[in-house]
Amino acid sequence: MTKKVKLADIAKLANVSAITVSRALSTPDKVKPETCDKIQRIAAELGYIPNLMAKGLKARSKTIGVIVPTIINPFFANALKSIIRSASKTGYTCLFFSSDESAAMEQNAVNTLISYNVDGIIIAVISEDEDYRPSYFATLAKLNIPVVLLDRQIEAPHSGGVYLDNVDSGYKLGKTVAKGRHQRILLVSGSANSKVANSRLAGIKMALEECASGAQLDIIKADFNSALAQQLTAEYLLGNQPDAVIGLNNQITLGALEACVQHGLRPDQDVAFYSIDEIATAKHFGVTIPCIKHDVEEFGYHAVTQLIRTIESDNSEKHAEIIIRGVVMA
Amino acid sequence: MTKKVKLADIAKLANVSAITVSRALSTPDKVKPETCDKIQRIAAELGYIPNLMAKGLKARSKTIGVIVPTIINPFFANALKSIIRSASKTGYTCLFFSSDESAAMEQNAVNTLISYNVDGIIIAVISEDEDYRPSYFATLAKLNIPVVLLDRQIEAPHSGGVYLDNVDSGYKLGKTVAKGRHQRILLVSGSANSKVANSRLAGIKMALEECASGAQLDIIKADFNSALAQQLTAEYLLGNQPDAVIGLNNQITLGALEACVQHGLRPDQDVAFYSIDEIATAKHFGVTIPCIKHDVEEFGYHAVTQLIRTIESDNSEKHAEIIIRGVVMA
DNA sequence: CTGAAAGCGCTAACAA
DNA sequence: TTGTTAGCGCTTTCAG
Numbered sequence: 001m002t003k004k005v006k007l008a009d010i011a012k013l014a015n016v017s018a019i020t021v022s023r024a025l026s027t028p029d030k031v032k033p034e035t036c037d038k039i040q041r042i043a044a045e046l047g048y049i050p051n052l053m054a055k056g057l058k059a060r061s062k063t064i065g066v067i068v069p070t071i072i073n074p075f076f077a078n079a080l081k082s083i084i085r086s087a088s089k090t091g092y093t094c095l096f097f098s099s100d101e102s103a104a105m106e107q108n109a110v111n112t113l114i115s116y117n118v119d120g121i122i123i124a125v126i127s128e129d130e131d132y133r134p135s136y137f138a139t140l141a142k143l144n145i146p147v148v149l150l151d152r153q154i155e156a157p158h159s160g161g162v163y164l165d166n167v168d169s170g171y172k173l174g175k176t177v178a179k180g181r182h183q184r185i186l187l188v189s190g191s192a193n194s195k196v197a198n199s200r201l202a203g204i205k206m207a208l209e210e211c212a213s214g215a216q217l218d219i220i221k222a223d224f225n226s227a228l229a230q231q232l233t234a235e236y237l238l239g240n241q242p243d244a245v246i247g248l249n250n251q252i253t254l255g256a257l258e259a260c261v262q263h264g265l266r267p268d269q270d271v272a273f274y275s276i277d278e279i280a281t282a283k284h285f286g287v288t289i290p291c292i293k294h295d296v297e298e299f300g301y302h303a304v305t306q307l308i309r310t311i312e313s314d315n316s317e318k319h320a321e322i323i324i325r326g327v328v329m330a
Numbered sequence: 331m332t333k334k335v336k337l338a339d340i341a342k343l344a345n346v347s348a349i350t351v352s353r354a355l356s357t358p359d360k361v362k363p364e365t366c367d368k369i370q371r372i373a374a375e376l377g378y379i380p381n382l383m384a385k386g387l388k389a390r391s392k393t394i395g396v397i398v399p400t401i402i403n404p405f406f407a408n409a410l411k412s413i414i415r416s417a418s419k420t421g422y423t424c425l426f427f428s429s430d431e432s433a434a435m436e437q438n439a440v441n442t443l444i445s446y447n448v449d450g451i452i453i454a455v456i457s458e459d460e461d462y463r464p465s466y467f468a469t470l471a472k473l474n475i476p477v478v479l480l481d482r483q484i485e486a487p488h489s490g491g492v493y494l495d496n497v498d499s500g501y502k503l504g505k506t507v508a509k510g511r512h513q514r515i516l517l518v519s520g521s522a523n524s525k526v527a528n529s530r531l532a533g534i535k536m537a538l539e540e541c542a543s544g545a546q547l548d549i550i551k552a553d554f555n556s557a558l559a560q561q562l563t564a565e566y567l568l569g570n571q572p573d574a575v576i577g578l579n580n581q582i583t584l585g586a587l588e589a590c591v592q593h594g595l596r597p598d599q600d601v602a603f604y605s606i607d608e609i610a611t612a613k614h615f616g617v618t619i620p621c622i623k624h625d626v627e628e629f630g631y632h633a634v635t636q637l638i639r640t641i642e643s644d645n646s647e648k649h650a651e652i653i654i655r656g657v658v659m660a
Numbered sequence: 661c662t663g664a665a666a667g668c669g670c671t672a673a674c675a676a
Numbered sequence: 677t678t679g680t681t682a683g684c685g686c687t688t689t690c691a692g
Contacts, residue, residue, distance in 0.1 A: 001472060001473065001474040002472040002473065003473075004444075004473060047469055049441050049444045049445055049469075050445060051387075051445060051447070052383075052442070052445040052446055053382075053383050053384075053386040053387045053391075053445075053446065053447050054383075054387055056383040057381075057383045057384055057387065061383075070411075071401050071407045071410060071411065072404065072407050072408065072411065074402065077401045077402050077407060078402065080401060080428075081400075081401065081402065081428065081430070084428060084430075085430075088435075093442055095425060096426050096427075097426075098410075098411065098414060100411070100414070100415070105418075111379050112382070112423055114334075114379045115379055115380060115381060115382035115383075116382055116383065117381070117383050139377055139379075142331060142332045143331070143332065143334060144331040226614075254611065254614040255614075257614045257615065258613060258614040258615075258616070261614075261615060261616030262616065267615070281584065281611045281615075282615075283588060284556075284584040284585075284587045284588040284591070285587065285588075285591060285597070285611075285612075285615040285617060286588075286591030286592065286596075287615060
């Protein structure tokens with residue numbers, strides 16, 4: 001077992017001081033080219049890996065923290081992936097945490113990120129209920145650590161946010177549904193005080209009303225997970241026979257879908273499905289689910305860009321909101 | 331904007347020295363109860379959050395690093411989730427990185443973890459090809475940082491590993507397939523030099539031979555992603571008509587499934603599907619895919635437990651391998 | 661262009 | 677039980 005190689009080790013071999021080595025590796029222009037070359041060669045030979053702990057103790061850490069409620073949901077998994085990619089392009093490292101849908105773990109993750117001296121945080125909070133007011137936002141504000149909200153908007157001091165245009169998504173999907181000339185439409189929504197759900201719902205209603213299709217619209221309030229959607233849909237099906245089902249997010253659609261097939265209804269044939277958020281696996285099963293697809297790559301990109309801009313322009317820039325619009329995939 | 335609260339701040343208010351505060355918060359038994367209470371109260375009031383950078387500069391970081399090739403694959407997403415849960419129960423923090431299936435990013439992630447002074451690393455390497463010999467293993471060995479391999483076994487110095495019993499999984503699935511009395515079975519495998527794929531394949535062959543079903547077995551070598559499996563299956567279907575398809579992992583099964591439905595074959599009815607790894611979404615579509623399901627929770631648990639044991643028993647313990655067996659889900 | 665000194669926040673080691 | 681000193685590895689002054 002060897003000890004970790006440090007600046008002093010390289011310095012000794014190169015007959016210079018540690019600070020020169022530091023400069024050769026971080027700000028090469030400040031060192032005479034020959035010296036610089038020699039140092040870099042020695043560093044490479046020794047397999048030098050800088051100690052971020054020591055570095056971060058003084059300066060900027062060049063690190064951003066990311067917190068999502070779950071990585072099982074492909075939406076967040078993809079967002080995470082694009083965030084990591086965008087960040088690494090700009091020379092930032094990402095520290096990632098999952099709050100596992102728990103307020104305690106979310107708080108915890110924030111603390112850990114503060115512990116690690118992150119320069120900023122991108123967070124998709126666990127809930128967008130109106131009464132969810134996590135206290136860590138105040139802490140972050142005090143410490144001047146910028147926060148970019150992802151997808152879920154809440155009332156809290158933060159420096160920016162990247163959201164979906166949920167009314168627009170609903171509206172577009174509604175227009176698509178209207179073309180289907182259905183008689184009886186089941187809409188499975190998210191929780192009653194979710195702004196995302198309500199915006200999507202409003203958009204859909206608007207579109208359907210505009211088209212005056214005359215279709216009956218039944219609405220179930222579930223939540224953004226598949227289990228409840230499945231259960232409530234199953235109950236609904238006992239006394240009703242829709243010819244179209246709309247899921248307000250990917251998980252809901254999957255739950256409703258399951259309830260329908262269990263009830264003997266064949267997707268596409270007996271009942272048409274529509275979804276906000278893509279159901280990526282549908283194609284594997286040969287099922288067509290027209291949907292509003294959101295460009296998750298873009299989502300991550302904007303979150304990172306916005307955060308880094310705020311970080312580097314220090315003066316707590318004007319609070320910006322970026323809205324991503326979805327596109328219809330039929 | 332406030333500066334971060336540090337030990338000295340608390341110390342001043344409590345009329346004690348910084349080290350006492352440190353002790354009150356980390357090792358309370360070493361401080362007089364009253365003093366301890368007072369300090370803890372003040373710390374809480376001030377919202378003290380320890381600086382891990384400073385802490386990690388000296389001592390053990392109580393942190394483990396985790397690297398997986400992708401989080402889009404539910405297998406790894408779930409593994410990650412269970413690792414995080416297990417680790418947090420034992421008081422360790424996880425730093426997580428995705429190598430995005432790239433050797434460079436993997437190397438990078440390892441370096442970053444070393445930078446952060448992690449006490450140990452759990453890694454699912456990007457490839458188990460025989461010629462994949464990443465150099466960082468030597469580095470980690472030198473630094474005495476224990477490594478637990480996850481799922482993918484390679485020749486490299488490491489202190490432990492948690493793997494699936496792939497021959498067993500293949501065998502069990504083979505037995506299940508045999509019961510179906512199929513005439514013509516298509517098996518879509520992983521890459522030719524993947525030990526995981528070959529073990530599963532061997533197990534399946536063994537089971538089928540034992541049952542002397544007389545079925546014809548066609549084997550396609552693809553890889554563990556769905557795109558190639560889909561493409562090769564599609565080509566195969568142009569000249570062949572299987573009544574059963576076996577996918578050697580979840581991605582392969584999905585790819586093969588897609589090729590079949592595009593070719594007009596209905597799952598369950600025209601062709602039976604079997605898979606190693608669960609296809610969780612199948613139930614949403616009302617499709618039954620008998621499979622070998624692996625307890626991913628256990629996977630993560632063992633990886634963490636093993637790693638922490640090695641970390642805490644310092645003396646580079648005997649190299650242990652843990653094998654998880656899958657169960658049939660029909 | 662290079663170096664010496666100081667200090668980031670925390671905690672071993674050694675007093676008191 | 678508590679405090680002092682020193683130092684972890686690096687970088688930011690300030691000098692040369």
